Amino acid sequence: MSRVGYLGPKGTFTEMAAEEYRGTVAEYIPYCDIKVLVKAVVDEKIDRAVVPIENSLQGAVTLTLDLLLKYDLKIVDEVIIPITHSLLAADVVTDLDDLDHVVSHPQALAQCRAFIDEHLNCNVHTADSTADAIKRVAKAGPNWAAIGNYHAADYYDLSVLRNDIQDNEENWTRFVVLAKEDSPQTGDDKTSIICSPRDDHPGALYEILKEFAQREINLTRIESRPARKMIGDYIFFIDFEGHRSEENIQLALSNVEEIVAWIKLLGSYPQAEIQAD
Numbered sequence: 332m333s334r335v336g337y338l339g340p341k342g343t344f345t346e347m348a349a350e351e352y353r354g355t356v357a358e359y360i361p362y363c364d365i366k367v368l369v370k371a372v373v374d375e376k377i378d379r380a381v382v383p384i385e386n387s388l389q390g391a392v393t394l395t396l397d398l399l400l401k402y403d404l405k406i407v408d409e410v411i412i413p414i415t416h417s418l419l420a421a422d423v424v425t426d427l428d429d430l431d432h433v434v435s436h437p438q439a440l441a442q443c444r445a446f447i448d449e450h451l452n453c454n455v456h457t458a459d460s461t462a463d464a465i466k467r468v469a470k471a472g473p474n475w476a477a478i479g480n481y482h483a484a485d486y487y488d489l490s491v492l493r494n495d496i497q498d499n500e501e502n503w504t505r506f507v508v509l510a511k512e513d514s515p516q517t518g519d520d521k522t523s524i525i526c527s528p529r530d531d532h533p534g535a536l537y538e539i540l541k542e543f544a545q546r547e548i549n550l551t552r553i554e555s556r557p558a559r560k561m562i563g564d565y566i567f568f569i570d571f572e573g574h575r576s577e578e579n580i581q582l583a584l585s586n587v588e589e590i591v592a593w594i595k596l597l598g599s600y601p602q603a604e605i606q607a608d
C-alpha cells in the first residue's frame with residue numbers, strides 16, 4: 332500500500348491522473364510544489380509521486396525532466412488523460428468583458444492561448460497549479476477568473492463561465508509515477524533513459540538511435556534538453572517500448588553505454604491505457 336503524493340491542491344489535473352495510478356493506494360497526499368513533491372519520495376516521506384511530464388499541445392514539462400535528471404528515482408507507471416479547460420469565476424460574473432485578471436498554471440495558459448487572445452482583454456497571471464489559481468480567484472474580486480478543471484469549481488465555490496477553452500479538442504497530458512524502486516515486467520512495458528553523447532560529432536545521435544532501430548525497438552519519444560554546459564551541448568530523454576529485462580533491450584542499452592558519455596536508466600513500467608473523456 333503506497334502513500335501517493337500529487338501536485339495539488341485538490342482539484343488539479345494531476346489529482347485526476349493520480350486516481351488512475353494502477354498500484355494499491357493507502358493515501359493520496361497533495362503537494363503544492365513539484366520539487367517538494369519529488370524530494371518527498373527521495374526522503375521517503377511518501378512512496379510515490381505523480382507528476383506531469385508532457386502535453387500534446389505544449390510538449391515537455393521541463394521541470395519534471397530536470398528533476399528526473401537530478402534525483403535517482405524510477406518511473407514505475409504512466410497515466411495519460413484528456414485535459415479539458417474551463418474558465419471559472421464567481422457566480423456574479425456573467426460577461427467576459429467584466430474580467431480584468433485571468434490566472435492559471437503556465438501549461439494551462441499556454442494550452443488556452445487562442446481563447447485568451449480572442450476573448451479576454453485581461454492581465455494574465457501565473458499560479459503553481461490550476462487548482463491554486465482557482466483557490467486564489469475564490470478569494471479575489473469578481474473581476475478575476477481562473478483557467479482549470481471544471482470539477483474544481485465546486486470545491487472552491489466558483490461557477491463555470493466557459494467550457495472547452497483549450498486551443499484544440501485533442502489535448503492530452505502524460506503523467507509519470509515516481510518511486511525509489513523499479514517496477515516488475517508486465518509484458519506491455521515502456522522504458523525511459525537519459526543519455527549524453529560523448530562529444531559533438533556528425534551522427535552522434537544517429538549512432539545512439541541506430542542501436543534501437545537495428546533491433547526493431549520502437550521509440551515512443553525523444554526529447555532534448557540543454558546539458559547546461561556549452562551552447563549546443565544536449566542530453567537526450569528517450570522512451571521506447573519493452574522492458575529492461577528483455578534481451579534485445581539489454582543488448583541495445585549495453586551498446587549505447589559504450590558510445591555515450593553517460594546513460595541513466597529511469598525505469599521500465601507498464602504502458603498507459605489511454606483514458607477516454
Ligand SMILES: O=C(O)C(=O)C[C@]1(C(=O)O)C=C[C@@H](O)C=C1
Nearest residue numbers: 343344345383436438460461504
Ligand atoms: O495545474 C494542474 O492542474 C496540473 O495538474 C499541472 C498541469 C501541468 O503541469 O501540465 C497538468 C495538466 C495540464 O496539462 C495542466 C497543468
